[in-house]
Amino acid sequence: MVPSAGAGTVADAVHEFELIERIIARLRDTARGNGVVLGPGDDAAVLEIPGGHQLVVSTDTLVADRHYPSGACADAIGYRSLAVATSDLAAMGATPAFATVSLTAESLTVNWAERYADGLAAAARDFGIAIVGGNVARGPESVTVTVHGYVPNGAAITRSGAGPGDDVYVTGSLGGAGLALADENLGEWSLVALKDDSPLKRYWMPQPRLQLGIELRGIASAAIDLSDGLSSDLDHLCRASRVGCEVDLDAIPLYPGAAADDAVAMGDDYELAFTAHRDAQDAVDALSREHGVRITRIATLQRDVRPGVSWTRQGEAADVRPGYRHFK
Amino acid sequence: MVPSAGAGTVADAVHEFELIERIIARLRDTARGNGVVLGPGDDAAVLEIPGGHQLVVSTDTLVADRHYPSGACADAIGYRSLAVATSDLAAMGATPAFATVSLTAESLTVNWAERYADGLAAAARDFGIAIVGGNVARGPESVTVTVHGYVPNGAAITRSGAGPGDDVYVTGSLGGAGLALADENLGEWSLVALKDDSPLKRYWMPQPRLQLGIELRGIASAAIDLSDGLSSDLDHLCRASRVGCEVDLDAIPLYPGAAADDAVAMGDDYELAFTAHRDAQDAVDALSREHGVRITRIATLQRDVRPGVSWTRQGEAADVRPGYRHFK
Numbered sequence: 001m002v003p004s005a006g007a008g009t010v011a012d013a014v015h016e017f018e019l020i021e022r023i024i025a026r027l028r029d030t031a032r033g034n035g036v037v038l039g040p041g042d043d044a045a046v047l048e049i050p051g052g053h054q055l056v057v058s059t060d061t062l063v064a065d066r067h068y069p070s071g072a073c074a075d076a077i078g079y080r081s082l083a084v085a086t087s088d089l090a091a092m093g094a095t096p097a098f099a100t101v102s103l104t105a106e107s108l109t110v111n112w113a114e115r116y117a118d119g120l121a122a123a124a125r126d127f128g129i130a131i132v133g134g135n136v137a138r139g140p141e142s143v144t145v146t147v148h149g150y151v152p153n154g155a156a157i158t159r160s161g162a163g164p165g166d167d168v169y170v171t172g173s174l175g176g177a178g179l180a181l182a183d184e185n186l187g188e189w190s191l192v193a194l195k196d197d198s199p200l201k202r203y204w205m206p207q208p209r210l211q212l213g214i215e216l217r218g219i220a221s222a223a224i225d226l227s228d229g230l231s232s233d234l235d236h237l238c239r240a241s242r243v244g245c246e247v248d249l250d251a252i253p254l255y256p257g258a259a260a261d262d263a264v265a266m267g268d269d270y271e272l273a274f275t276a277h278r279d280a281q282d283a284v285d286a287l288s289r290e291h292g293v294r295i296t297r298i299a300t301l302q303r304d305v306r307p308g309v310s311w312t313r314q315g316e317a318a319d320v321r322p323g324y325r326h327f328k
Numbered sequence: 329m330v331p332s333a334g335a336g337t338v339a340d341a342v343h344e345f346e347l348i349e350r351i352i353a354r355l356r357d358t359a360r361g362n363g364v365v366l367g368p369g370d371d372a373a374v375l376e377i378p379g380g381h382q383l384v385v386s387t388d389t390l391v392a393d394r395h396y397p398s399g400a401c402a403d404a405i406g407y408r409s410l411a412v413a414t415s416d417l418a419a420m421g422a423t424p425a426f427a428t429v430s431l432t433a434e435s436l437t438v439n440w441a442e443r444y445a446d447g448l449a450a451a452a453r454d455f456g457i458a459i460v461g462g463n464v465a466r467g468p469e470s471v472t473v474t475v476h477g478y479v480p481n482g483a484a485i486t487r488s489g490a491g492p493g494d495d496v497y498v499t500g501s502l503g504g505a506g507l508a509l510a511d512e513n514l515g516e517w518s519l520v521a522l523k524d525d526s527p528l529k530r531y532w533m534p535q536p537r538l539q540l541g542i543e544l545r546g547i548a549s550a551a552i553d554l555s556d557g558l559s560s561d562l563d564h565l566c567r568a569s570r571v572g573c574e575v576d577l578d579a580i581p582l583y584p585g586a587a588a589d590d591a592v593a594m595g596d597d598y599e600l601a602f603t604a605h606r607d608a609q610d611a612v613d614a615l616s617r618e619h620g621v622r623i624t625r626i627a628t629l630q631r632d633v634r635p636g637v638s639w640t641r642q643g644e645a646a647d648v649r650p651g652y653r654h655f656k
């Protein structure tokens with residue numbers, strides 16, 4: 001598998017260590033501030049940790065032909081891989097800080113590697129993340145990103161803090177990224193070609209709800225990011241909190257043109273689902289206005305029901321597909 | 329690619345989330361202490377950071393059929409993947425603390441996943457590491473580990489601190505793991521079958537020089553772990569420090585039965601190469617005695633030479649192969 005069509009010729013192929021140097025050069029500007037004492041290029045990175053804060057860590061892998069089309073543009077892969085991982089920080093209410101990135105590919109040209117690093121650097125700047133280290137190895141194409149952020153001691157928002165009576169909210173709209181999957185040229189888009197607010201941009205450049213996540217500290221009782229699909233992800237939150245709820249498909253905020261059945265079963269939107277005590281409704285509304293982000297109340301959590309989510313459509317029980325699963 | 333021969337039948341295959349639950353159950357005991365506030369199972373892990381310390385972070389990927397034989401025993405893969413990543417902490421003089429692990433495989437059975445987690449847990453206990461999170465995805469088999477440790481503020485040992493006149497040392501002996509590569513059944517060994525001090529155990533269960541690395545803080549001027557081979561790795565250290573040295577192949581401490589040419593060009597031993605001011609020789613000797621670890625002085629760094637390593641054999645210039653490269 002060659003990482004990308006049109007990504008340079010064999011004549012571009014260079015020695016591994018030079019390749020790493022070239023990638024690091026493109027990422028160097030991101031590795032300033034954020035407590036970086038020692039960035040890429042040594043055995044490990046060294047970071048200063050702010051006092052009074054806890055570290056928040058999450059890791060995600062994207063595999064070519066599974067999580068994105070094989071042969072996709074390198075810059076789009078770079079951007080999306082960091083965005084997807086960073087969304088977990090948003091769900092925890094963490095302030096993004098730094099990340100390591102491991103890339104495997106069967107062959108690598110300078111052109112491909114530099115475009116990949118450019119996409120990664122663009123996402124790093126957008127999300128305020130320093131790329132502090134990584135790894136390059138030969139193998140089937142995949143990218144693993146480990147992201148790190150901070151929360152004030154004890155302020156992390158988990159999946160398990162929801163209680164009966166809390167309201168369930170969803171940010172933004174669902175189903176946009178799923179529409180992009182129908183584009184048969186999905187793998188041919190580079191970042192600069194993506195139009196604002198198009199489903200393709202939603203897919204390749206998801207925007208984790210970082211600022212909203214930070215401001216939900218102390219308001220949300222639980223949160224999860226929507227990577228696999230609301231049907232699976234909200235179910236995880238409910239089971240972790242040992243509560244249940246009934247959600248009507250008509251209550252789901254939809255991306256224009258998306259169908260509710262698809263929107264709740266398909267992932268990749270990287271919106272947040274969160275819960276909050278009913279007294280917090282004014283605070284939630286204020287956040288929505290302040291950030292210009294639609295926040296929709298879709299359900300209320302119940303005690304004395306089976307933990308998890310039951311789906312209805314106009315009050316009648318509805319079948320909903322589970323979200324994305326790797327191993328069925 | 330099925331993760332391992334004999335690793336259970338299709339009847340064992342279970343739902344992805346149950347599989348993750350089973351893996352987490354095997355790792356739960358490791359995720360205690362070490363400042364773990366929230367372990368695996370949420371969007372991210374949460375960690376307390378000790379005051380007066382800096383965080384040290386490194387990531388490594390092992391790809392099946394490239395870094396280890398395809399079809400290898402799951403527990404051996406689990407152990408080795410954590411050991412290899414942790415060796416970078418030893419080179420920095422860091423105290424190990426926690427790690428995240430991302431596994432991709434084309435199919436996963438309960439049996440394979442549990443054995444893999446058992447190997448990972450064994451290494452985690454041996455090295456004092458909490459496994460705090462991870463990811464499981466379908467794809468060609470590979471493991472990416474991101475390890476984290478701590479050093480007192482400013483105490484990290486880097487590759488770039490060596491100066492002219494410093495002595496160059498190597499821990500233990502080289503070439504043992506390389507001998508294991510000649511074993512045509514290398515992929516069929518599980519952890520319990522490995523005999524102490526055999527080349528096979530060196531390969532599957534490398535023991536990062538963690539305690540030695542910690543005690544080298546303030547003694548070593550620079551250090552690097554030997555993953556790709558001394559010829560490449562010492563060259564990296566010298567170039568990072570802008571110094572050069574001449575190393576005689578006869579000075580290399582060899583694993584019984586290993587040839588010097590192979591021992592310096594093959595990686596996988598995960599010993600340390602480090603440098604220290606000549607006044608530190610007594611301190612180095614004391615560490616060697618105290619830990620029962622052979623530490624061999626192999627060269628002295630010179631100014632006014634081309635940065636990097638020149639090789640000799642009995643005083644005559646010698647050709648030495650570079651260490652392992654993914655992209656040539």
